Amino acid sequence: MANAPKRILITTFGSLGDIHPYIAVALELQRRGHHPVIASFDLHRGAVQAAGMAFHAVRPGLEVFGSIESVARKLFGSLRGPEYMIREIFMQHLHASYTDTLEAARGVDLMLTHPLTFAARLVAEKHGIPWVSTVLAPLNLLSSIEPPLFPAGAWLQGLRKLGVGPYRFAFGALKRMIKHWETPLRRYRTELGLPPLREMAQFEGQFSALLNLALFSPLLSAPIADWPAQTVICGFARYDGLGIDGETDALQSFLAAGDAPIVFALGSSAVLIAGDFWRHAAAAAQTLGRRAILLTGRLPAQQPDLPAGVRAFQYLPYSAVFPHAAAVVHQAGIGTLAQALSAGHPQLIVPVAFDQPDNARRAQRLGVARVLPFKRVTAERLVERLKPLLEEPAYARRAGEVAATLAKEDGAGRAADAIERVLTGLR
Numbered sequence: 001m002a003n004a005p006k007r008i009l010i011t012t013f014g015s016l017g018d019i020h021p022y023i024a025v026a027l028e029l030q031r032r033g034h035h036p037v038i039a040s041f042d043l044h045r046g047a048v049q050a051a052g053m054a055f056h057a058v059r060p061g062l063e064v065f066g067s068i069e070s071v072a073r074k075l076f077g078s079l080r081g082p083e084y085m086i087r088e089i090f091m092q093h094l095h096a097s098y099t100d101t102l103e104a105a106r107g108v109d110l111m112l113t114h115p116l117t118f119a120a121r122l123v124a125e126k127h128g129i130p131w132v133s134t135v136l137a138p139l140n141l142l143s144s145i146e147p148p149l150f151p152a153g154a155w156l157q158g159l160r161k162l163g164v165g166p167y168r169f170a171f172g173a174l175k176r177m178i179k180h181w182e183t184p185l186r187r188y189r190t191e192l193g194l195p196p197l198r199e200m201a202q203f204e205g206q207f208s209a210l211l212n213l214a215l216f217s218p219l220l221s222a223p224i225a226d227w228p229a230q231t232v233i234c235g236f237a238r239y240d241g242l243g244i245d246g247e248t249d250a251l252q253s254f255l256a257a258g259d260a261p262i263v264f265a266l267g268s269s270a271v272l273i274a275g276d277f278w279r280h281a282a283a284a285a286q287t288l289g290r291r292a293i294l295l296t297g298r299l300p301a302q303q304p305d306l307p308a309g310v311r312a313f314q315y316l317p318y319s320a321v322f323p324h325a326a327a328v329v330h331q332a333g334i335g336t337l338a339q340a341l342s343a344g345h346p347q348l349i350v351p352v353a354f355d356q357p358d359n360a361r362r363a364q365r366l367g368v369a370r371v372l373p374f375k376r377v378t379a380e381r382l383v384e385r386l387k388p389l390l391e392e393p394a395y396a397r398r399a400g401e402v403a404a405t406l407a408k409e410d411g412a413g414r415a416a417d418a419i420e421r422v423l424t425g426l427r
Helices: 020-031 042-050 068-076 081-104 118-127 154-162 164-191 247-256 277-288 318-324 334-343 356-365 379-391 393-406 411-426
Strands: 007-011 035-040 054-057 110-113 131-135 212-214 231-233 262-265 292-295 310-313 327-330 347-349 369-371
Touching: 007 020, 007 081, 020 035, 020 042, 020 334, 020 411, 035 042, 035 081, 042 054, 054 081, 068 081, 081 118, 081 164, 110 118, 110 411, 118 131, 118 164, 131 411, 212 411, 231 411, 247 310, 247 318, 262 277, 262 318, 277 292, 277 310, 277 379, 318 334, 327 334, 327 379, 334 347, 334 356, 334 393, 347 356, 347 379, 356 369, 369 379
Parallel strands: 007 035, 007 110, 035 054, 110 131, 131 212, 212 231, 262 292, 262 327, 292 310, 327 347, 347 369
Antiparallel strands: none
């Protein structure tokens, strides 16, 4: 028997890579007759509403931290970016987030949480609302059996040969070091009359006992024994928005005028700290004798010093441009990686921070990519890494195989199936 229509609140914070997968799931739920609402930074109101989804703004508004560029510099510019994100952006504004989330949650039948929506679990517990957790990348599951690659802990990879014990010790030490980041959350739980949370909210405490949706492809990771038992790997839930008026037509004209270009992209967050990246990218393309597309974000698309055969665009849906590339150069945000893998072309990954180094490692393991850390990017190194990707057939062949596998995945559909099973159980 099909589920009766339900009102489902989807909470998420972050960049477009943290919005688009939930839009994909919301669109599928809406297609099935449900009433999804997405709650996030007001910054994303336009993107959500353009997809035809209901939206509810949840504080903090990023404008209280200064310009979006200054926020990006603090997040990506040092190893203290995660601390700034947790302590300054989210923990200091828990009360406001709770108030806004509670307003959005009135009358809902189910809530979906994101790893950063700490107030959402508080609302669910306090008001008895069933909730389902989600993760977007394998790193969020923090396996000791198959440990992720941390930006500040690459040296830990050397412990792999010693088994699980050293990683469990290292993760335990990490949790003890950063436990104080969550002091405001523990105090607020007490104010709300909620019992103490035994686990840290950034780690095991983020997972629902009902269901945990892993919105990434099993190509990145098969299920692992120390994941939450209620985890379902759904596959990528892909959606990448609408283009800017005029740019899609300009893209088609550029593509028709010559050979397949190298496409350079840095997602919607790392693009804010691009620095000299675009200059290096244009120079590398010129050295290789290749055309190129630069997806520059807020920078002016028409840059007068670009060489012939290199065209800059502020924003293009990746699904509209990546399939036409000779190779894709990107930062390995999980949303960007999902679109790049689906496009079926070799990739050069320039990871910046957070889950990106681990995502890059997994793509490299698939045989479709090479990796050059963002801080080491120069025109010369881009040329050195891109040449084999463009010239060795094995990369293109493997990229095509991966894309063919992903074409059979329906991440949003499988997520909706799992959500409906939970709703059936609740009924």
